[in-house]
Every structure is written in structure tokens, then in C-alpha cells.
Amino acid sequence: KAKALKIIKALSESLGKRGLEVKIIYSNGMALDVLPQCAGKGEALAYLLKKFEVDGRLPVNTLVCGDSGNDAELFSVSKVYGVMVSNAQEELLQWHAENAKSNPNIIHASERCAAGIVQAIGNFGLGPSISPRDIRDFSEQIMDTFSPCYEIVKFYLFYERWRRAEVEKSEQCMQRLRSVFYPLGIFVHPSGVEQPLHQCIDEMKMSYGDKQGKQFCVWVDRVSTAQICSDAWLVKFEKCELSGEEQRCCLTTVLLSSKGEVQDGFMWMHIHQTWLDGSGANNQTNF
Template sequence: MLLVEPTRLCSREVPVGSNIIMDRLKTSARLMIVSDLDHTMVDHHDSENLSLLRFNALWEANYRHDSLLVFSTGRSRTLYLELRKEKPMLTPDITIMSVGTEITYGNSMVPDEGWVEVLNQKWDRNIVTEETSKFPELTPQSETEQRPHKASFYVEKDKAQAVTKALSERLEKRGLDVKIIYSGGIDLDILPQGAGKGQALAYLLKKFKTEGKLPTNTLVCGDSGNDAELFSIPEVHGVMVSNAQEELLQWHAANAKDNPKIIHATERCAGGIIQAIGYFKLGPSLSPRDISDFKDYNLENVNPDYEVVKFYLFYERWRRAEVDHSEMYIASLKAHSHLSGVYIHPSGNELPLCDCINALRSHYGDKQGKQFRVWVDRVFHSQIGTGTWLVKFNKWELCGDKRQCCTTTAILSSKDANASDGFTWMHVHQTKSEDQGKDQSTWLF
């Protein structure tokens, strides 16, 4: 039995700033997706989060290992982290927050100090506070949304244009060079002139180009006025999701209606992003969640990441009774598990893999009719021998309002280096994530 101590082989000592990304990718990213969150990647009208989960499965199965995921949001760090607790979101490689005024890297969200220096030019937040206090039409947003390089307010739509013009003139007279963005029919943000979602993206692209790792393709995704700048960056592909707000559609009609690289999707939110990947032929666009039965589907590029996504998708469907209660499935799982394979439970208990698969029988349909979802995040693989792969990922379960996560290390093998005959699970080791102290006695795989 091949035993691996999970943390030593899979830990990633993260360097400072963008080197986190540069060091992970040996070459240019195959695809970089830069997406707004609210009503773009995240559909707040989709209680089951199906479009988001479809995107998650597609990304982790086909793109995570050689591409970059960037979330570009108007939310502050505080509200961004709140959203992550509410929705089944993936961990991005780069996070752009507070309408392009903050750039951070990796899971630990290391800030980009170079971007801070850029934004300090002709900016004084004290002057902004002083001048905005003279406008009774402006209602300050919550304290969490007031950032070093962003002042945020609410203003009624019929007063926005006049306030923006007068405020801009006042700040210019005070020696500041600012940008005022109005979006969502109510939100007014004041930023340094060099800030914004578009400028933050341009800064990143320039950085990657300097390193000789400019992404092969970049797809920007948005739904509102503060996303317009993303679509202004030359050479990027762009998708306005079907539920895009009128302010963004009007900007497109006035500025980019003849640009063939920008489309208005017919699907909402993350579904529109998947649609754009296929439309522009940027890579695989069939989410594993859209495959009803994997035994009838032949995957062209077999990889261990896809195997992990496929297994946990089956696991979800089995417990939701969305596949047939057939012994054939159990037999197939056992055929792809090594006879001496071991599963180490988060509790520390060690069990034969085949016993764990046998135990699945009694759990068929135990989550039927419940809001039960399973997804994986940060799936990374490395080949550790001929036909042998080490895969590390976070496995999440959602049942009602209860979420649980385990850091998982798996060893997969195949008869040949190309894994054309599929994978055999050799070893699975799960440990509780740092923020998951809840009872996991009923945890399976």
C-alpha cells in the first residue's frame, strides 16, 4: 500500500503577492476568467445555486490546473467573505474588491502593494469625506464599504447625475483626480482616477505580460454599470449575462455594439459564463453536472481532477436518489478502488475503501427532497510516478443551512500514464478544515 503523509507533499508555501500565481503556473494561463459576483457569477434568485454549481464542476474538472479564476466585485473584503459563507463559491486565484481598489492573491488574500502605490496618486480620502458631507442627497453606505481608496454612498436615481457633476467639480478644485461610478440605480462610488475594475484588470495583464505569462485568453463577465470598464480592455472576450442591467446594455449599445468579442448571453449568471466559454471556443464548456450518466459519456482528455469531480457528483446524486438504485454502480466503484485501499476519516478512523463503498448502499436516498449539495474546490494534482497522481482538494457538503468542509488528499493510479482506462483510487485521507469544528460523525468520503 502506498502511504503518503498528506500535508508534506501537498502543502504550498506561498510567496508574496502575485508570485503566488506566477509560481503555480509554469506557463501562461490557458484561460483567465474575470467575473463580477452578485448577479453575474452568483444568482441570488437561484435558491439551489444550480448555475453556480454547474460552473464550479466545469472549472475544477477542466480548468483549475492551468487557468486563472479572478473575482472582481464591488463588495468590500468583509461583505465578500460573508458571501463566501452564504454561497457555494470556489476559491479564486485573484480577488479584486471594492470596485477595483483592492487586489489580493491566493487563498490567504495577500495584498498587491504595487496597486496601493498606484492608487495613492492625487487621492486624499479626508478631502473626499469633507466634500461629500456637503451633499444631503448622499447617504453613506455601511462602514464596511468605506475603504482606503473608496467612498460609497446611496443616492436616488433622479438626483444621481446632478450630484455626480457637482461633486466631481468640487473635488477637482481641491486637487484630486477621482472617478465617480454610479451603478445598480442607487450605488455611488468615489475612487481614485486610476482605480476601477477595468484599470485593475489592465494592471494585472501588464504584470503578467512583464513576466512573460500573459493569459492565452481572457473572458470578462458582468451585469451592471461598474462592470463596463472590464469590457473596455482591448483583446479580451466579454459576456454580459442575460439578466444584465439596463445601464450596462446602454453602455454596450453606445460603445461596443460592433465588437464581436462581446456577447449578451441568453442564460442567467454563471450559466451565461459557461455559454460564453462555448461560444468563443475557449475550452470545454460541458459541465459534468450536465452529464446525466457518465457511463454513457466518453471523456476525450482524461485527468485526475475530472475523476474527483465525477466521483463526488455521483455521491451527491446517489444520496439524493437521482440515479438508479442499482448494484451496478456499487460494483463499478469497487472495481475502481484498490483492494488494499484505505480511507482515513476526519475523525482519524482508518477504514478499507471497499468497506466505505459498501456502506454507501444504506445511504441511498437519505438526502432525497433535501437541499443537499456536494462540490469540490481548489483541486490540484501532481504526478508522483508512472501512472500515479497525488490530488489535493477541499470537499464541501451543504445540507440545509449546515456546511461542512474537509481537506482531502487522494492517490489515484492508472494502468498507463495516459489513464485511458480510467483511475483506481488507492488512498483517501481527509482532515477537518481549520474553520470546520462541527460534528462530522456522519461524514462519508
């Protein structure tokens, strides 16, 4: 490590004399990468952004993140935000001090790893920077825009907390839930059984606290959305439940509508689930 700068200089001069145009990147206190002059993360990102612009799909904002010297080029790309996480290597911090210290769009986070990225998202106002699990009362959240993905996460967190008795059992909660589920909507269970959505709500009411004091967790993954008309979205995701040592997962498709009596939110029109990898074939739990 102490000899790195001397080695880089000597190697660069030696390769240059042989007519090779290269860049040498030192990172992690031990790695030395020799790349063609036009190769690297910075060039790759710049090319990608240019291609998006030509296609008319330029991102509204771009955030780059790094923790070692081979990430430095990312911060040199024009009009990007950047964050060096708190556990960034010395060579990246040194590069920042020498080349980008006065750039307000590049920060050194006080948090490590992914937490540092979330910190930067909040610092630059690029999006939500609080995990939904850290929000105890969603009714107090002020949202600039309402996302179908956020709607899905919000419901399944409530479902988890309801069964763990971590929210108050009240008729008001049930009324709110009924108000966002279409009265004629259908839930198709992975077993193939069809039920009215409001019947599922009634059964959910009876399950309050049945997982209290037990290991029980619900999460969604691989969420994707498709707007199928001006006021309707098709949301697909994997929904998983962990109860004790047993885990069940199903592929879920939800039809949401922004048209109706729900203020600043969505109406759940239809839910269809299919078991993944045959899990939970005999289970009849709703949602």
C-alpha cells in the same frame, strides 16, 4: 437619473478647471464615483494581466463580467472576452451600444447573474458550461481533458444518487467503481479507523437507496489540486453531507493516479478524512 449626464459633464468641467485629472463613473442608476484618471477596474485588470505576462503565467483566456456602469472599463481591456448579464443596468448597455457593439467577443447574455456567466463560458468555448448535477449519465460525456477536480465531483454525485436510489442498482456500476479504486488502497475515516478501499465499496453497495425519499445531499467545496509527479495528483477539499437537519463536513485528501488500467480517467489510490469543527464524531459512514 434624468439629470445624471448633465451633472457628470458639469462636475468633470469643474474639476478639470482645478487641474484634477479624474474619471467619473455613473452606475446602478444612482451611484456616482469620482476616481483618479488611472484608477478603475479596467486599469487594475490590465496591470494584473501584464504582471502575469512578465511572470510567464498569462492566462489562456480571460472572461470579464459586468452588470453596471462601473464595469464598462473591463470590456475595454485588449484580448478579453466579456459578458453583460441579462439584468445589466441601462448605463452599461448604453456604453456597449456606443463603444463595443461590433466586438464579437462581448455578448449580452439572456441569463441573469451567475447563469449569464456560465452561458458566456459555453458561448466562447472557454470550458464546461453544464453543471455536473444536470448530467444524468457521465459515461456519455465527451471530455477533451480529464481533470482531478472533475473526477472528485463526479464520484460524490454518483455516491449521492446511489444512496438516493436515483441511479440503477447494478453489478456493472459496482464493477466500474472497483476498477477505479486501487486494490491495495486505504481509506482513513475521520475517526482514525483504516479500511481497504474495496471494503468501502462493498459497504457502499449495501447502502443503496437508504436515503430514498429523504433529504440527503452531498457536495464538495474548496477543491485544490497539486500535481506531485507526472502521473499523480493530490486533491484536497471539504466534503459535506446534509441528512435531514444534520450536516457533517470533513477535510478530505485524495491521491489520484492517471497511470494504470483506467482509460481516460484516474485511479483512486488513497483517501484520508478529518472532521471539521468536530462534526459527526460518532458517525462511521464511508466516503
